[in-house]
Amino acid sequence: MKSSIVGDRLGLWRMPAVAVVAALLFAATACSSKSNNASGGGGGGGSCATASKKLNLAFVYASTTDNPFQEMALGAKAAADEDGNVKLTETAPTGIDGPKEVTLFQSAARSATDGVAYMTTFPNLFVRPLQSALSANVPIVAVDALAPKGADVKTAVANSNTALGVALGEAFVKANPNPNGEVVEGLDIPTLPLLQQRMAGFTSVVKQKLPNMKISGPFDTKAEATDNYNAWKAVVQAHPNATAFVGVGGQDGVSLPLIEQQTGKHFLAGSADLPPQALTAVKKGQIFALSSPEHWMKGYIAMRMLIQSKRNCTAIPEGWWNSGNLIVDKSNIDDIIARQQTADSRKAWFQKVVSEQLTSKPIQPLSAAN
Amino acid sequence: MATDGTAREGQVVTAASPEPEAPPPPVGRRLREGIGRVVRAPSASVVAATVLLVLLIGALRPNFLQASQMFDILQGSTYVGLLAGGMAYLIAMREIDLSVGSMFGLCLIAVGLLIRSGMNPWLAALAGIGLGGVLGAVNATIVAWIRIPTIVATLATLSVYRGLTFGITAGDQVVNLPVEKSFFTVLGGKVGGVPMAVIVLALVALLVGLALHQTPFGYRVLAIGSNPEAAAFSGISVTRVRTQVLILTGVLAGIAGVLGLAFFTSGDPNIGSGFELQAIAAAVIGGTPLRGGSATILGAAFGAILLNVVASGLSYFSIPANWSAFATGLVILLAVGVDSFVRSRRQARKGAGAGL
Numbered sequence: 001m002k003s004s005i006v007g008d009r010l011g012l013w014r015m016p017a018v019a020v021v022a023a024l025l026f027a028a029t030a031c032s033s034k035s036n037n038a039s040g041g042g043g044g045g046g047s048c049a050t051a052s053k054k055l056n057l058a059f060v061y062a063s064t065t066d067n068p069f070q071e072m073a074l075g076a077k078a079a080a081d082e083d084g085n086v087k088l089t090e091t092a093p094t095g096i097d098g099p100k101e102v103t104l105f106q107s108a109a110r111s112a113t114d115g116v117a118y119m120t121t122f123p124n125l126f127v128r129p130l131q132s133a134l135s136a137n138v139p140i141v142a143v144d145a146l147a148p149k150g151a152d153v154k155t156a157v158a159n160s161n162t163a164l165g166v167a168l169g170e171a172f173v174k175a176n177p178n179p180n181g182e183v184v185e186g187l188d189i190p191t192l193p194l195l196q197q198r199m200a201g202f203t204s205v206v207k208q209k210l211p212n213m214k215i216s217g218p219f220d221t222k223a224e225a226t227d228n229y230n231a232w233k234a235v236v237q238a239h240p241n242a243t244a245f246v247g248v249g250g251q252d253g254v255s256l257p258l259i260e261q262q263t264g265k266h267f268l269a270g271s272a273d274l275p276p277q278a279l280t281a282v283k284k285g286q287i288f289a290l291s292s293p294e295h296w297m298k299g300y301i302a303m304r305m306l307i308q309s310k311r312n313c314t315a316i317p318e319g320w321w322n323s324g325n326l327i328v329d330k331s332n333i334d335d336i337i338a339r340q341q342t343a344d345s346r347k348a349w350f351q352k353v354v355s356e357q358l359t360s361k362p363i364q365p366l367s368a369a370n
Numbered sequence: 371m372a373t374d375g376t377a378r379e380g381q382v383v384t385a386a387s388p389e390p391e392a393p394p395p396p397v398g399r400r401l402r403e404g405i406g407r408v409v410r411a412p413s414a415s416v417v418a419a420t421v422l423l424v425l426l427i428g429a430l431r432p433n434f435l436q437a438s439q440m441f442d443i444l445q446g447s448t449y450v451g452l453l454a455g456g457m458a459y460l461i462a463m464r465e466i467d468l469s470v471g472s473m474f475g476l477c478l479i480a481v482g483l484l485i486r487s488g489m490n491p492w493l494a495a496l497a498g499i500g501l502g503g504v505l506g507a508v509n510a511t512i513v514a515w516i517r518i519p520t521i522v523a524t525l526a527t528l529s530v531y532r533g534l535t536f537g538i539t540a541g542d543q544v545v546n547l548p549v550e551k552s553f554f555t556v557l558g559g560k561v562g563g564v565p566m567a568v569i570v571l572a573l574v575a576l577l578v579g580l581a582l583h584q585t586p587f588g589y590r591v592l593a594i595g596s597n598p599e600a601a602a603f604s605g606i607s608v609t610r611v612r613t614q615v616l617i618l619t620g621v622l623a624g625i626a627g628v629l630g631l632a633f634f635t636s637g638d639p640n641i642g643s644g645f646e647l648q649a650i651a652a653a654v655i656g657g658t659p660l661r662g663g664s665a666t667i668l669g670a671a672f673g674a675i676l677l678n679v680v681a682s683g684l685s686y687f688s689i690p691a692n693w694s695a696f697a698t699g700l701v702i703l704l705a706v707g708v709d710s711f712v713r714s715r716r717q718a719r720k721g722a723g724a725g726l
Contacts, residue, residue: 064692089686093681099630099642100446106439106446106682108685110433110436110438124543124545124636124637125634125638127636128558128635148545150635190536191541191638191639
C-alpha cells in the first residue's frame, strides 16, 4: 500500500503502462510465432547443412493496402508453406512509405538471416540497406523492380512491363476501337518506372496499328482508391469525345467501370492488375481486357529460389527471371475469377505455370529487364 | 529567465510568487524531488515506454538488441524525429504545419539536383537547409498576409511544395549522384558505429530543446500557446514568433532532407509523403499536448523512435503484416490515453489540494 502511494506520488505507476499493454501485444505475437515454429518439417531432403534446417526468411513489400503487393505476398507465403519448414516474416508499411519500408527491410534482414525477398516502389532508397544485408551474408532477391545500381543484388524476379503494355495494346486493337477516335491514358503513379514502361508498350502498339487515333495523356490518375476515382472522373469529363480510357495501374480497372456505370457513358476501358472489382467488370463487358503482371508468381518464384538455394546448398540463379504476364478477357475470365478466390485456388491454378517456368528457367541478364 | 528552477520540462511559469527564504531541504528530500521531477516530465512516459518496449522485445527476440539494429531504428527515426521537433514548437503555439513532409521531400530533391549539376555537396546541403527556411518563411508570409490559420495555409503548401518536387524532377528519381564524395560517406556514414544522422538528431534536439526551455524566444512560444490573448496583451508579437517558429520548422525539414539524401544516396519525388501525420503523432505521443502551452523536444524525438521500435519489432514476430497497423495504432492510442489520464489525475489532485 505504502509503496503504491510512493509510486503514485512519483508518477512511477504510469511509466510502464504503455509497455505493459505492448507486452501483451508482443506476448501474443510470440505465441503466434511459437505456433509457427511448431509446424512444418518439410525441407528439400538434401544432405547439406541447411537441407532440413528450419529457415528464417522474410518477404518485405511496399504496402499492406494495395492488391498487387498483397498478391506477391500471397505467392511468397505459398512457397514457404509448400516447404513446410520455413518461418516466414511478411512485413510492409501500412501505406506506401519508402523510408519506413527501408527500416522494415533492415529489421527483416537481421531477423531473417536465411534470406529476404523484397519489392518496393522506391528501389533507389535501398542502396545502403542492401549493401549492409549482403555484407552480413543475407541472400537477397529483388522482386518486381530491379535493385538499384551499386547494391550488387544479382537476382531479380519480375515480369516484363513493356511486354505487358504491348499485350494490353494488342487486346485494345482486338476490341475494335474507332480508328479515328481518341484514347486517353492514365498513370496512377506517374513517377514509377514500371508503369511508365507499361504505358510506353501500350502507346507503341496504338501508334503502330491505329495511326489515326488521337492519344491524350498520360494523366496523373492517383493510386489511392478515392483519389483514383476522382481523377478519372475529371479526366472523363474533360474528354467528352474520347472513345477509350486506358490505365495501367490496379485501381484504374476499378474506377473506370464505376464511372461508366454511374454516368451512363459508353467507352472502351482497359487496365492492368487483377483487383476483384476489375475482374467483375471484365465479366460484365465493361473492360475489354486486364493485363496481369501475375504478381503471385513473382512472390512465389523469389521465395522458392531462396528456399531451394538453402535446401540444396546451391547458389541462387543470377539474372532477371521473367515471371510472365497474362491477358484476362472474356475468353478466360471465369477461369481467372475462380483462381483468385482463395490462396489455395491460386496455388492450384499456378501449379502448371510454375512447373513450366521451373523447367524452362526464363532467366536473362539483369540488363535485359524491361 | 522567465522559468524558475522548479518548473517542469516544457511548462511556462508566468509569475513568480515571493516567498520567504527557507533553509535548503535535506539531501534525501532533494534527491526524491529530483527523481520526481524527472519522472513527471512530459517526456518521461515515452522515454520509459520506448526503453521498456525495446527490452521486452529483446527478451523475446534477443537479436533485436543488437547494436546495429538499435542504430538502424534510430537512423530511421531521424527524419520524422527532426520534423516532430519543429511540430512540437508549433503545437506548443496551438498551430500545426501540414507541409513538413513536402518541405522534407523538396529540400532532399533540391539538394540532389544541385549535387548532380556539379555543385559542391556541402554547399548544396547548406542551400537545402536554407531552402527549408525559405519554405517556412513562405508559409509564415501566407499565414500573415492572407490571414488564414497555419493549418489551412500549410494544407495548400503541402500540395504546392510536393508539386514543385514533381515539377523540377519531371517525375523522375534523382540518381547517379557522386556517392564517393565526403558528403555521402561522412553525413550518410557512421562515427564509431553510430550513424551520423543520429548524432545530428541528438545535437539538434538538444539545441532546439534548450532554445525552447532556456531562452526568451522559447518562453514567448510557450506563453503564446498558454494564452495567446494574454501573450499579445503583454507585448509579445504573435505574428513575429509564429514566423520564427515556421522558419525553424522549415530549417529542421531542410536538415532532415539533407540527412535523408546523404543516407539514401538518391531522391524520389514521393519521399516524405505522409511524414506530416507521423510528425504530429510523434510530437503528441512524446508528451506535447494539443492544447498548447507546453512541449518537449526530447519527447517528440522519442515519439518518432517509439513508432519505429513498434514497426521494427513486429518484423521479429511471425504475425501478418496486415496487423502491423493495428499494433501501431494501439500503441499510439495507449500512449496518448495514458498521458491524458495522467494529466486529468494531476489536475484533479491540484483541484483537491486547492480545496476545490
